[in-house]
Amino acid sequence: MDIIYFLTIFAASIAGLVWGILGSSLPGLSASIVMALLLPFTYTLPPMPAIVMLACCYIGAEYGGSIPAILIRTPGTNSAAATVIDGYEMNRQGRANEALGISLWSGVLGGLCGLAMLVMFTEPLARLALLFRPTTYFGLGILGLSVIASLSGKSLLKGATAAVLGLMIATIGTDPISGVSRFTFGSPDLLEGITPLFVMVGLFAVTELMTRTGVPSASIKPGASIRVRLPRWPMMKKISRAQGIGCTVGSLEGLMPGAGGSVAAFIAYNEARRWSKEPEKFGKGSEEGVAAPEAANNAVASTALIPLLSFGIPGSNSAAVLLGGLLIHGLLPGPRLFETNSDVVTGIYIGSFIADISQIVIGTLILPVCIWLVNRPRPYLAAFIYALIVSGTYTVHQSSFDVGIVMTAGLLGYFMRYFGFPFLPAVLGVILGGLIESNYRRSLVLSGGDFGIFFEDPIAIAFFAIAALIVVGALVNEARAAMRARAAWSA
Template identity: 45%
Template sequence: MESIVLLLGAFQTIFSDPFSLLFILIGVTAGIMVGCLPGLTATMGCALLIPFTFSMPPIQGLLMLMGIFTGGIYGGSISGILIRTPGTPAAAATLIDGYPLSQQGEAGKAIGIATIASFVGGAIGALIMALLAPQIAQFGLRFGPPEFFALAIFGLTMIISISGESLLKGVIAALFGLLITTIGFDPLSGVPRFTFGSENLLGGVTFIPALIGLFGFAQVFRNIEKMEIVPQVKSKVGKILPSFKEVKSLLPTMFKSGGMGAMTGSVPGLGADVAAFVAYGEAKRTSKQPEKFGKGALEGVAAPESANNGATGGAMIPMLTLGVPGDAVTAVLLGALTIHGFQPGPLLFRDHLDIVYPIFAGMILCQVVLLFVGLGGARLFAKLINIDIKVLTPVIFLLCIVGSYSMRFSFFDVWLAMGIGVLAYFMGQAKFPVSPILLALILGPMAEQNMRRSLMLSQDDPSIFFTRPISAIFLILAVLMAITSYRKFKKLRAIEQQIAEDIAESSSAESQK
């Protein structure tokens, strides 16, 4: 009950300041733009726009970033439907039925349903977040250093086990990221580590340059490399608003997928893309006409879109309450909170309710704004896909450079970000996943400091991690989840491969026509 009062109060705070609403609007619009352009992901959008939030009051900055997150995940569906290229990885499931609809001349309807589904799913996710997060934070207040260490290990295990095509390469990437976090002053002993006498490294590898390197520069390099291979496809839209009857018949699917998405998203490591595939599979399994899936079933668009936006709210839960991000984008949001001086975790819910509830309220508002901007501007966003990448790429390149500079006004950071970008680019070439590095950057300090604090408490006795029940449970869960999720991950891969083959088949059949 108390939380509802606080939530209403937060709505009042946001509505009393027109700028907050404006920043949500800007965020959602920018997010959709970034999301619908292939080659620019939601993660990249957040990374590039964080610098713009530095000088804003924290709440407004966060509202804008959440808007980008929400809009970015949704925006991916537009290009998925129109040109069979997911604008953001989370939309990969949407195009299975979205593109056939587009071929049948129903692109507008598909986008309209995707928009409504995103709204429904996102709103469910945000509500679940607002109701569940305070309880989890309450529970988290009981955690001491051993529990947080175990939690960090749990988070890392999850992330490694589902990222990329090879488990071993994921482990290597995570270890590499963890090693990067040991650069700089050791907070417990004050010893500078691996700085090689450079003053710039005393504070460690700063988050923003690393982020822009991993998700900005690396992607720009890939775009430049593939520039001539990827043909530009022209897109057409048509009528946007689906009929009320159609929407009504899809509502159960949307509600169910949104809830499933929020639950999937709240498990650290399982992000919006996994949620979308899970919901698509479920919708197909329970559908009365499963044979229509893949040929333009409206449920096939509604389910994954509702789920991936539901997952945005879900993914915020572990990030806010325990400081463990659910996926790469929430890791970016976590970084943004830290930059604004708020350390996510159970204490945030005790000390900074003035931040927490506006986040919940803002997340809900983002969905409403998304609905209107999405339905109203779909035609414009669809035109964006036709933007010349030869013009767009240099501009993004520029934003990466300026963005990495603007955190500390430092050219060292620009070189660092470019260096990390080159490394991440080659990692991608050798099929090493990059996301584990980002999550290791956040979970690394959490793991190290809590581990050593625990060992100080126990006077060097490592059994402290197994004798405290919550910590022991997390460590056991980490092992169990690693095993089961690895199996599930393999299955998911098989499904994705199947889909890829189907698409390849259908396009080769098309070209023979």
């Protein structure tokens, strides 16, 4: 191979990766925004390195989102929301360095797994992607919602209430089918709805800051060592099942345009818990609970390129930015891209491989700094995180309205926490609300109001069945726990 060609790929890939990791570790900047910020800098580059840089930025961003998720309870990207659960818990137990190591290792494995799927099975997977209809997406949304049953914590009722709140937030904005403006009060800022990431940043980070301000700092445990601990062999073995689940779910989800990494991460988290040997540890700092979602969202970053490269159909917002990059450089993604611009396609493969591998190196270089930062005295840290959140949110659209949304969500979260309502169902509601509503109504418009359409789609039926299993399983567990409690009481 031409050495110059290789060096170009190498440089582009590292540059994209570093920017992706750094950018997405700022709260409020989603993977797609980080890529959009990079896009103008690629205008002057030749097509191949430009595209490689963007693709690797995507990889870095999907990984980088987990850093603030673990360290400051703020998902850097949508798809890191599931990582917050056990990652931040591990951090609170003084095991941040371990959690970051697991997330890094799982991210690398997930990325490599997704890449292998992309390189070997583009053809068959592209055909699979074509099978997804509005009914399929509705089924996927319901499957995602069913995860709430196991994310609710102590009370299923409070969990369901929080989920409904999230679904209500998701109805704000332009109606996905009729185009009528809903709950916008004439404000153009609300036309596009409320960005799920802002709600997450508010609920998780701002709430955490407000709560922590009320806790005396003496009661806080000393922070973790700043040396990142990559998993050793026993740990690798322990989390391998969760990673396998993450890789599978992520690789398949990447194919579903519109679903994106966040749904994949939550489903992977839930499945990892169901198949885990110690499901009771989930939510209390389980290593598997970090491994599964991180493997999933990194796998998505590669397989989301399949519908993009083969049909020109972006599988996620981030893939849409990559599509923009391709178009600006006069490359037309689609069946013919593999023949006409095979150098770009090969470049993406090689670049992604380099990026996945270098993540380990760059991660171990960046992470100690991040851990050191969050080990600073609490008052400084709180002020710093506030500044980071406000500036990060503001950067997205230079809009103080968005900052207002984050702060409102934070206030809401404070009261939710006070009254014991879990956040995750609300977050899932915001993420899935649009997906479920629009595909449900779209299906019914297609069928002329006939509900039979949902049962003509075998993939959707499979999703419904799994969702039913999850919900029934959770109910049975809850009933059993109640019965056991009663038995213990009477004994």
